[in-house]
Amino acid sequence: MRGDRDGAAVVGVGSSRFGRRLGIPVRSLAVDASRAALADAGLRADDLDAIVVESTYVQMAAPPDSVAYELGHRGSFRSLASGIGGAGVVSSLGLAELLVRHTDARHVLCYFAADFGSATGGPYAFPVAVDTKQRYEARHGWFGQPVYFAAMAERYAATYGIDEESMGAVAVAARQFARLTDDAVLQEELTLDGYRAEPMIAGRFRRADCSIIADGAAAWVVSRADAAVDRPHPPVAILGVGHASEPGHSSDTYFTQRPDFTTTPCTESAAEAFGRAALGPSDVDLAEIYDCFTISTILQLEDAGFCDRGGAPDFARQGALELGGALPTNTHGGLLSHSYTVGGQHIVEAVRQLRGEAGARQVPDAQVAFVAGLGLPEHASAVLAAA
Amino acid sequence: MTGESSPWDAFWQFVGDGSIRLPVCSACDEPNWYPVETCRQCAATSFTWVPLSGRARVYVSMLVHRDFQGQERPLPYQVALVSPVEYDTVRVLATAPPTLDLAVDDEVHIVPASGPGGEPVVAVSVDDDGSAS
Numbered sequence: 001m002r003g004d005r006d007g008a009a010v011v012g013v014g015s016s017r018f019g020r021r022l023g024i025p026v027r028s029l030a031v032d033a034s035r036a037a038l039a040d041a042g043l044r045a046d047d048l049d050a051i052v053v054e055s056t057y058v059q060m061a062a063p064p065d066s067v068a069y070e071l072g073h074r075g076s077f078r079s080l081a082s083g084i085g086g087a088g089v090v091s092s093l094g095l096a097e098l099l100v101r102h103t104d105a106r107h108v109l110c111y112f113a114a115d116f117g118s119a120t121g122g123p124y125a126f127p128v129a130v131d132t133k134q135r136y137e138a139r140h141g142w143f144g145q146p147v148y149f150a151a152m153a154e155r156y157a158a159t160y161g162i163d164e165e166s167m168g169a170v171a172v173a174a175r176q177f178a179r180l181t182d183d184a185v186l187q188e189e190l191t192l193d194g195y196r197a198e199p200m201i202a203g204r205f206r207r208a209d210c211s212i213i214a215d216g217a218a219a220w221v222v223s224r225a226d227a228a229v230d231r232p233h234p235p236v237a238i239l240g241v242g243h244a245s246e247p248g249h250s251s252d253t254y255f256t257q258r259p260d261f262t263t264t265p266c267t268e269s270a271a272e273a274f275g276r277a278a279l280g281p282s283d284v285d286l287a288e289i290y291d292c293f294t295i296s297t298i299l300q301l302e303d304a305g306f307c308d309r310g311g312a313p314d315f316a317r318q319g320a321l322e323l324g325g326a327l328p329t330n331t332h333g334g335l336l337s338h339s340y341t342v343g344g345q346h347i348v349e350a351v352r353q354l355r356g357e358a359g360a361r362q363v364p365d366a367q368v369a370f371v372a373g374l375g376l377p378e379h380a381s382a383v384l385a386a387a
Numbered sequence: 388m389t390g391e392s393s394p395w396d397a398f399w400q401f402v403g404d405g406s407i408r409l410p411v412c413s414a415c416d417e418p419n420w421y422p423v424e425t426c427r428q429c430a431a432t433s434f435t436w437v438p439l440s441g442r443a444r445v446y447v448s449m450l451v452h453r454d455f456q457g458q459e460r461p462l463p464y465q466v467a468l469v470s471p472v473e474y475d476t477v478r479v480l481a482t483a484p485p486t487l488d489l490a491v492d493d494e495v496h497i498v499p500a501s502g503p504g505g506e507p508v509v510a511v512s513v514d515d516d517g518s519a520s
Contacts, residue, residue: 124455132421135395139502140480140509141466144455151468154447158491200463203449253421256468256478261447 009235012041018216030062030113033217045071049105054088055081085375094241096222112344113217150203155261166313178333211335218344242272265379266303277383288346394422
């Protein structure tokens with residue numbers, strides 16, 4: 001059955017505190033967010049039949065067995081990991097959907113937690129252990145996510161053209177939403193002039209083109225449709241999830257050999273998600289798109305079909321991503337301005353929008369949300385709908 | 388990892404000796420970049436290290452204003468990805484002076500050089516007048 005509402009739904013969402021340096025252990029952040037999500041869902045820890053988390057970081061940093069114990073779970077449950085980075089965060093929705101459709105599982109907890117703001121080296125600590133990074137890439141200065149994504153922006157600029165007003169529009173829209181979101185880390189006003197005054201980082205990236213690095217956690221509970229009713233909040237249906245990976249070209253090589261720097265596997269994952277939902281980009285009321293850098297939003301807008309190739313810069317410059325625009329995007333401020341939960345808070349925000357709980361930043365009559373998570377070489381997309 | 392033998396050892400040995408070479412499968416002629424123990428196309432384990440002319444085309448190049456490695460590298464620095472004319476699907480990293488103006492598709496020459504810590508690197512060759520040679 002395609003696009004049905006009889007499969008799985010998000011019934012609860014929650015978050016921890018967010019901040020640049022909270023000094024709180026990752027597991028505690030995960031527990032805080034999970035406890036909030038369970039309360040939101042009207043469930044107890046013992047109700048959980050499975051826990052699904054991101055594979056490369058959270059599974060080790062905040063292991064499901066540990067978090068479940070802290071939450072008070074005393075039974076058994078399935079423990080699964082769902083993929084890389086933001087892709088793993090969003091694909092947790094798909095794995096949870098599979099579990100509630102095809103096993104006895106009724107309630108599945110998913111979470112993402114990180115203390116990259118407090119931890120030594122933050123996200124830059126990961127590639128130090130990679131052989132090719134040590135033996136080849138680092139000595140040439142090919143090191144750090146801003147470098148890789150700035151290279152994508154340079155190729156995009158040479159292929160399609162992009163000006164600073166368009167990149168600035170992505171950053172400014174995110175900040176506008178963050179200023180309407182109480183727990184967003186960045187609350188200072190950002191104008192286009194302010195964007196232009198930001199210090200340069202790499203290529204054409206200014207500081208405001210780059211995600212903030214912060215601590216925090218987000219959690220969401222997925223339930224089987226028949227177990228999603230009579231909960232405290234209306235269920236948000238998971239209509240379709242897609243997940244795609246590129247071969248080889250990203251992990252060991254840190255992206256240098258990717259055939260095309262101007263696309264991501266969002267092309268495939270969004271097509272799968274929309275196909276399962278039996279919906280298309282024109283049906284979407286708001287988008288929560290993995291915005292580790294402004295160019296990431298631009299590429300995924302095109303990959304997912306919201307714009308033609310080369311069309312996203314104009315789309316952004318015309319205000320489409322803002323409240324009242326054609327596609328309000330990252331309505332909590334995203335990775336650029338809200339927090340660094342690698343897409344977790346994107347899911348939380350999509351659910352709150354579809355429940356009509358987003359207050360001053362509420363997208364009017366929000367019925368369908370598109371959520372995109374990037375974790376090269378992977379990408380996952382999800383289409384969610386209001387009850 | 389470091390200290391153990393690696394498919395990179397031969398690459399750096401050649402760079403140290405003054406030539407940039409890529410490993411090409413002796414059985415199927417497929418260039419295997421980055422170097423590996425086993426050909427990605429035919430699984431053979433013998434490679435011929437083919438010297439490059441050095442002529443290459445810029446895939447992307449940019450200035451970097453922050454040192455994310457914390458190695459006190461002089462800032463800004465420039466890093467380029469270039470495709471050798473002999474193997475245009477392959478991309479090789481190269482350093483370049485920050486003052487050098489490099490754009491996508493520029494034709495450049497890459498040469499063995501020394502990195503900021505004295506380690507061997509590949510670099511974009513610069514003429515006496517400061518332009519890419």
